[in-house]
Amino acid sequence: xxxxxxRKDVAIIGLGWTGSILANELTDAGLDVVAIERGPWRNTxxxxxxxxxxxxxxxxxxxxxxxxxxxxSVTFRNNASQTALPVRTWGAFMLGNGAGGAxxxxxxxxxxxxxxxxxxxxxxxxxxxxxxxxxxxxxxxxGVTFDDLEPHYxxxxxxxxxxxxxxxxxxxxxxxxxxxxxxxxxxxPTPPQKQGYGHMLFAKAAKELGYKxxxxxxxxxxxxxxxxxxxxxxxxxxxxxxxxxGCANYSKASPxxxxxxxxxxxxxxxxxxxxxxxxxxxxSTGKRATxxxxxxxSGEEFEQPADLVLLCAFSLFNVQLLLLxxxxxxxxxxxxxxxxxxxxTHQTMSDALGFFDKDKHNFNPFVASGAIGxxxxxxxxxxxxxxxxxxxxxxxxxxxxxxxxxxxxTAVPPDTPAWGPKWKQALKDNYLSTVNSPGACHASMxxxxxxxxxxxxxxxxxxxxxxxxxxxxxxxxxxxMSAYLTDKFAEILQQMGAKQIVKRPRKGPYDVTAYQTSHxxxxxxxxxNPGNSALxxxxxxxxxxxxxxxxxxxxxxxxxxxxxxxxxxxxxxxxAAIRSQYLKNPGPLxxx
Amino acid sequence: xxLLTSRTVRAAIIKSGIPWKPxxxxxxxxxxxxxxxxxxxxxxxxxxxFVDRLIPTDDLSPGAKDCGCATYIDRQLAGPYGRFDxxxxxxxxxxxxxxxxxQSATTPAMQYRQALAALDKACRDKYAGxxxxxxxxxxxDDVIKGLEDGSLKLDGADSQDFFKLILKDTQxxxxxxxxxxxxxNMASWKMIGFPGAHYDYRDWIDRHNQPVTLPPIxxxxxxxxxx
Numbered sequence: 001x002x003x004x005x006x007r008k009d010v011a012i013i014g015l016g017w018t019g020s021i022l023a024n025e026l027t028d029a030g031l032d033v034v035a036i037e038r039g040p041w042r043n044t045x046x047x048x049x050x051x052x053x054x055x056x057x058x059x060x061x062x063x064x065x066x067x068x069x070x071x072x073s074v075t076f077r078n079n080a081s082q083t084a085l086p087v088r089t090w091g092a093f094m095l096g097n098g099a100g101g102a103x104x105x106x107x108x109x110x111x112x113x114x115x116x117x118x119x120x121x122x123x124x125x126x127x128x129x130x131x132x133x134x135x136x137x138x139x140x141x142x143g144v145t146f147d148d149l150e151p152h153y154x155x156x157x158x159x160x161x162x163x164x165x166x167x168x169x170x171x172x173x174x175x176x177x178x179x180x181x182x183x184x185x186x187x188x189p190t191p192p193q194k195q196g197y198g199h200m201l202f203a204k205a206a207k208e209l210g211y212k213x214x215x216x217x218x219x220x221x222x223x224x225x226x227x228x229x230x231x232x233x234x235x236x237x238x239x240x241x242x243x244x245x246g247c248a249n250y251s252k253a254s255p256x257x258x259x260x261x262x263x264x265x266x267x268x269x270x271x272x273x274x275x276x277x278x279x280x281x282x283x284s285t286g287k288r289a290t291x292x293x294x295x296x297x298s299g300e301e302f303e304q305p306a307d308l309v310l311l312c313a314f315s316l317f318n319v320q321l322l323l324l325x326x327x328x329x330x331x332x333x334x335x336x337x338x339x340x341x342x343x344x345t346h347q348t349m350s351d352a353l354g355f356f357d358k359d360k361h362n363f364n365p366f367v368a369s370g371a372i373g374x375x376x377x378x379x380x381x382x383x384x385x386x387x388x389x390x391x392x393x394x395x396x397x398x399x400x401x402x403x404x405x406x407x408x409x410t411a412v413p414p415d416t417p418a419w420g421p422k423w424k425q426a427l428k429d430n431y432l433s434t435v436n437s438p439g440a441c442h443a444s445m446x447x448x449x450x451x452x453x454x455x456x457x458x459x460x461x462x463x464x465x466x467x468x469x470x471x472x473x474x475x476x477x478x479x480x481m482s483a484y485l486t487d488k489f490a491e492i493l494q495q496m497g498a499k500q501i502v503k504r505p506r507k508g509p510y511d512v513t514a515y516q517t518s519h520x521x522x523x524x525x526x527x528x529n530p531g532n533s534a535l536x537x538x539x540x541x542x543x544x545x546x547x548x549x550x551x552x553x554x555x556x557x558x559x560x561x562x563x564x565x566x567x568x569x570x571x572x573x574x575x576a577a578i579r580s581q582y583l584k585n586p587g588p589l590x591x592x
Numbered sequence: 593x594x595l596l597t598s599r600t601v602r603a604a605i606i607k608s609g610i611p612w613k614p615x616x617x618x619x620x621x622x623x624x625x626x627x628x629x630x631x632x633x634x635x636x637x638x639x640x641x642f643v644d645r646l647i648p649t650d651d652l653s654p655g656a657k658d659c660g661c662a663t664y665i666d667r668q669l670a671g672p673y674g675r676f677d678x679x680x681x682x683x684x685x686x687x688x689x690x691x692x693x694x695q696s697a698t699t700p701a702m703q704y705r706q707a708l709a710a711l712d713k714a715c716r717d718k719y720a721g722x723x724x725x726x727x728x729x730x731x732x733d734d735v736i737k738g739l740e741d742g743s744l745k746l747d748g749a750d751s752q753d754f755f756k757l758i759l760k761d762t763q764x765x766x767x768x769x770x771x772x773x774x775x776x777n778m779a780s781w782k783m784i785g786f787p788g789a790h791y792d793y794r795d796w797i798d799r800h801n802q803p804v805t806l807p808p809i810x811x812x813x814x815x816x817x818x819x
Contacts, residue, residue: 041606046616051816054789057768058620068678076692085688085695088680099606197800237792248791264610274603297603362801366786367793406767406786418740419646419759420733424783428652431784459682511691 002293002301008034011292011306013277013321016101017564018550018571019312020255020263021159024229025575026308027266029583034304035269036294038276038313039067039098044256048104048246056405060244063090065105067097074316075456076512078473080333086459086467091513093346093520094244095314099273102314102518103254103564107243107370107402108219110162110253111561112153112569114381115146115182120446120557123382124392133392134477136449138343139557143528143537146182149569152576154185156568157217160253161225161233164188164217178214180377193222193236193372198363198435202399203374205495211376216400217565218371219253229262240403242370252370272296278463280309280325280547289547295463307586308546308578315553319344319453319523320468328524328534328543331452333471339534339542341454343447343522344472345558348395350443350482350506352490353411354435354498361433361497365404373400373437379485380560381444391480395443395560397489399435411436414502435493439517441485443506447557448475453523474508482506519563521555529592536590538577539570545588548574622812623773625663629670630701634723635708639665641725643762645732653783654776656762664765664774665704665758674701700757707754710746711735770810778808789814 009031012019023033042048042065058064075084096102116123119141124133133139166187167177174187192215195203203213220236227233236251250257263269274297281290281303291305311318322328322340329338356363375398377383386392403409411434412426456469486505493501506516527533530542539554541547550571552563559566581589604611628636640662647656656662668674676699685697698706712723715735719727724735738744739755746754765774767781769789775781781788788808796804811817 041604041611043610043612045612047618049617049619049816050791051814051818052617052619052789052811054791055620055769055811057764057772061764061768062673063678069680070678073680078689078691082689082692083686085686085692086680086682087693088676088695089678089693091693194797196797200800235794237794238797239791239793241791261610264606265608267608269607271606272603273606362803364793364796364802364804367796367804404786406781406784407764410767410784419736421648421650424647424650424652428783431786458684459680509689509691513691513693 002303004303004305007305007307008032009306010034010308010310011036011304012310012312013292014038014101014313014317015099015255015271016096016312016314017103017255017568019101019310020259021568021571022310022312022550022575023269024259024263025579027263027269029579030268032268033270034306035271036275036277036292036304037099037271037273038071039273041271041273042098042100042104042246042256044246044248044250048248050248053245053248054239054241056407060405061407063094065097065244065246066090067095072317072461073467075459075467075469077469077471078509079450080471084456084469084471087512092511092516093518094515095316095518099260099271100255104246104256105244106564108252109371109562110157110160110164110217110219110565112181113146113559113561113566114180114383116382117559118142118145127382128387134475137477138447138449140527140532142556143526143533144573149566149573150182150185152569152572153565155572156565158189159227159229159258159568160219161189161221161227162217162219162253163190163193163222165192165215167214176214178377179212180380180383188217190222190225193218193220193369194238195372195374196364196367198365198401199372199374199399201496202492205492206374206376209492209495211378213374213376216371216373216375216398218369220369220371221251227258229259231258231261233257236369238367238369238372240366240368240405243402277313277321278465280311280321280327282325282327282544286326287544289544311547311549312551315520315523315551316453316468318549318551318553322524322534322549323455324465327541327547330454333450333452336449339525339530341452341523343525343556344451344453344470345445345447345521345555346472347517347519347558348443348445348474348478348482348506349439349441349516350486351438351440351504352486352493353502353504354493354496355413355430355500356433356435356498358429358433363432363435365401365409365432365436368401368403370402372402373398375400379488389480389484391477391484393444393446393477393481393560395441395485397441397485397492399437400439401435401437404431406431409436413500435496435498440489441482442560442562443481443485444560445478445558447522472510474506474510479506479508517562519552519558521552521558521563524549524553525556526554527556536588538589539574540589542592546586548578550574620771620811622771623663623667625660625773628666630674631666634712635704636662636666637725638708638712638723639758641732642736642758645729645736646759646762647766653779656766656774659766659774659776659779661762661765661774664768664772665761667773668761669701669704675699703749703754703757707746707749710749714744714746771812778810781808
């Protein structure tokens with residue numbers, strides 16, 4: 001029997017980026033907020049040590065900071081004819097755990113999506129005709145526009161101190177920035193990061209080929225910065241241990257370095273860690289959330305009543321909790337009905353290895369940051385003519401190598417034996433002189449009728465609840481796109497002077513063991529009406545209006561960028577709607 | 593007021609401030625070089641002989657045996673890695689596609705135990721009663737190639753799976769921080785030119801195409817190291 005706790009104004013499930021931002025906004029509005037977090041409390045001073053954070057084995061290879069599969073996993077299959085099997089240890093994606101969520105271990109690439117990404121179906125249909133899209137592709141417009149979100153992208157970037165070079169300020173083009181970006185209201189808060197030799201050699205070659213390279217927008221800061229909340233961050237040291245690691249320098253934007261120091265001191269905020277929400281409770285009508293039930297680390301069950309519930313548990317677990325709580329109708333791929341689980345997407349990553357003459361090139365790959373790099377956007381979104389190409393979508397292309405951590409970054413030419421003296425010689429000959437940038441082609445994955453999330457019929461979590469089941473495969477559109485982008489990156493490597501290039505385009509079937517990114521999207525998407533979405537344009541549940549669902553689960557399909565900038569912008573956008581509209585008149589913000 | 597109450601060791605309520613107490617960090621435990629924690633002496637001899645062929649000592653650097661990779665693997669198998677700690681281990685265990693990932697309930701520790709015994713048996717059968725560690729280098733290489741291409745079968749173990757496992761573990765130990773026992777004196781890092789655990793390259797980011805001349809350091813050499 002659950003012990004019933006005193007009522008709160010707001011219960012937040014998960015204290016990552018979106019939970020922290022919403023908690024801060026709603027405590028500012030005077031509400032009493034509790035955040036319930038599955039993982040531990042994590043703090044820079046005690047958990048991300050400058051003396052031992054640079055440990056590839058512990059943090060990358062053995063997943064020390066991540067959610068453990070023994071606590072929660074998912075099952076996976078490529079298609080409905082297969083039996084889904086559990087992901088016994090993470091591979092294709094790595095999921096965060098604890099306060100800060102995935103904001104602890106991300107690389108902090110802080111992108112905005114293109115204006116046309118938000119109206120992708122109308123835009124592509126208008127430009128190429130309705131018959132251009134594959135019949136089973138289920139992409140749709142978001143229900144918000146870039147212009148709606150621009151002030152909130154700005155809020156997120158100024159919260160983070162993002163280092164970058166603007167390309168377009170209020171319509172005025174800026175030298176050295178991304179010429180394709182939507183108009184921004186002001187420059188980035190801090191100048192771009194410095195770049196290493198390999199990154200600049202890429203930029204030089206890209207320019208020679210007629211492209212317009214620009215520095216990747218980075219949440220690893222080029223200089224110290226104090227954000228609007230009064231929290232100060234330090235300068236990035238280019239340590240090369242960013243992706244998979246917490247930052248010991250206070251220089252990577254994360255909830256810990258931007259929001260939590262302020263939030264944790266507020267008298268109307270409380271976080272409960274090592275407490276896992278098992279369901280969102282509904283009243284007898286099924287249309288109103290009454291709060292949440294959770295289990296703490298000792299196994300004791302609690303009921304936390306709340307007037308407003310914010311589901312901020314990461315895309316996959318948002319969808320799992322909706323399904324377990326009976327909120328909305330589960331998606332049925334046969335009929336296309338139901339909204340929960342629909343339009344699940346990942347990212348389509350590819351690259352090429354570039355082996356250079358070691359007597360001429362020393363890239364010092366270990367001198368890097370998580371979001372360092374020079375990139376081009378000529379092949380992203382619909383920035384290029386897809387008409388003759390027979391696919392849609394794209395991605396940014398860049399030399400975005402995040403480090404030279406030796407267990408994972410010692411590429412050898414493909415004809416090298418796997419062991420013995422020749423392997424050793426190849427390791428020595430290529431470590432410093434190879435461009436090994438796994439995120440080189442960071443491309444979109446569009447949504448399809450048969451890629452979706454549902455509850456697994458067999459495998460259970462430690463409480464006996466069904467695991468979430470992923471049904472996902474690569475479609476021809478993405479395979480063609482990946483081959484095209486990989487060729488473009490290889491051409492730039494050629495121009496850089498690589499002596500040997502090994503192209504690695506993404507090919508099917510989708511493989512749950514091969515790391516791509518942790519950018520998992522969709523399943524509880526936002527949209528214009530309850531017939532095509534789970535959430536309205538303010539991320540409010542159509543079915544349960546006192547429930548808002550944050551994060552990339554709201555993306556109707558993925559764009560060719562890292563999602564966190566858009567996740568942050570959507571969180572501020574939803575917070576503004578809750579503060580300015582919902583609190584005055586709690587109920588649906590959009591009438592169906 | 594800082595309120596940090598614990599219902600158990602771990603579940604906590606964070607209210608009115610960031611909880612902090614001195615010495616709350618969780619540094620890695622340095623390996624101890626003496627003896628074997630998991631392997632029997634016979635298993636240890638086989639693994640030392642095996643890793644010595646995978647990464648031999650030569651002019652470039654000491655090899656995997658001399659760098660302690662067998663000790664590294666032993667300590668890993670005796671710890672969480674050897675037990676699949678953190679893995680999803682509920683059944684049913686059933687074979688799926690390659691894309692669905694490994695589905696075995698056999699832990700790395702069990703895999704080594706079974707495969708090492710089977711390896712010695714296969715060697716004794718083929719090489720007049722001699723165990724793997726007692727073979728000539730060329731014979732050892734032939735055996736390893738047989739595991740790699742699957743032509744040498746092992747009783748009760750998949751030879752290619754075992755080859756991949758021991759190769760991955762050996763290379764990982766060789767390239768990991770020396771605190772884990774397989775990269776003695778940072779031999780691999782010195783060979784490839786990785787300076788290790790400095791954590792600050794602001795003085796080097798602008799020095800394009802120039803060698804970094806900082807002496808390599810491991811975690812335990814870092815000036816802030818205080819276990």
